[in-house]
Amino acid sequence: MELHQLRCFVAVAEELHFGRAATRMHMTQPPLSRQVQLLERGLGIQLLERNNRSVKLTAAGLGFLRDARHLLAFSDQAAEGARRLARGEAGNLTLGFTAVSAYQMIPALLTRAAQDLPGLQFTLKEMVSSAQLDALAAHRIDVGFVRQVSDHDTLDAQLISREPLLVALPQQHPLAQKRAIAVRDLDLQPFVMYAPDEGRYFYDCIAGLFAMTGVSPRYVYHVGQTHTVISMVKAGLGVAIVPASATQLHSENLAFRPLSDAQLHAELYRVSRRDNDNPALPAFKRLIQALA
Structure with missing residues (x-):
């Protein structure tokens, strides 16, 4: 039983006329009749009653017509699915992302992907950059x-965002009255700092600023994730420097102020292996490029 035989049978069964069915199939009548005969022979049953004046479905033919339509529809869906996979419009991608990027960037990206690439499915894994x-x-x-990103030989990288770092402090803190905060204002202040292992990127950035300016905050806690830093600040345990996207966690008890005499920025890169042959990857990279 071949798909072409099924299509010929369905055409005849729906038209109940070999001439019209042949026209519909863009073929002549003799080869169309031959395909239907081969199908009946393969099944070992009669699907059509024919004479010089009419064509009728047998009871077996009527039941088989329903299943033949389902088989053809499924084969068309399978073919289109394969084409969409080849074009990168369907498939699966596993994404790693930092906790901070999940505040705004990742939800926006997935929303756009659902609109532009609805056939893609994603597995999400929250990890620090090194992991x-x-x-x-x-x-x-x-x-x-x-x-x-340091390994540009193996990895393909694209800068997708660059955001400033802000001072986060309790709303009732005296420094919250200022529109901008100087680095020296943080000298000897209780300070919630990123951990040098889990929060290495932000630790190096902030510690480097303090080293260059000679400012020495009083570190009260070292934690790995921005949402934990914000929770500590909200509880009044100290002040902190965090990426601007942390304002998405804003509450009435928090204030965010820019630094008046320093320009600190956090960069975020999209990275993938150059030898990754997942057909969904190029389309996803183009989507990221459009958003970036």
């Missing part, structure tokens, strides 16, 4: 969103 780079090396993720 993402390890996962890329081990082929455990397809795309990462990381703070820094």
Whole structure:
């Protein structure tokens, strides 16, 4: 039983006329009749009653017509699905991302992907940047969103965002009365700092600023994630410097102020392996490029 035989049978069964069915199939009548005969022979049953004046479906033919339509519809869906996979419009991608990028960037990206690439499915893995780079090396993720990239030979990288770092402090803190805060204002202040292992990128950035300016805050806690830093600040345990996207976690008890005498920015890169042959990856990279 071949798909072409099924299509010929369905055409005849719906037209109940071999001439009209042949025209519909863009073929002459003799080969059309031959395909239907081969189908009946293969099934071992009669599907059509024919004479010089009419064509009728047998009871078996009527039941088989329903199933033949389903088979043809499924084959068309399978073919289109394969074409969409080949074009990168369908498939699966595993994404790694930092916690901060999940506040705004990742939801916006997935919303756009649902609109422009509805056939793509995503597996999401929240990881720090170093863990993402390890996962890329081990082929455990397809795309990462990381703070820094050093291996440009193996990895394809694209800068997708650059955001300022802001001072986060309790709303009732005296420094919250200022529109902008100087780095020296943070000297000896209780300070919630990123951990040098889990929050390495922000730790190096902030610690480097303090080293260059000779400012010495009083570190009260070292934590790995921005949402934990914000929780500590909200509780009044200290002030902190965080990326601007942390304002998405804003509450009435928090204030965010820019630095008046320093320009600190956090960069975010989209990275993937150059040898990744997932057909969905090029379309997804183009989507990211459009958003960036």
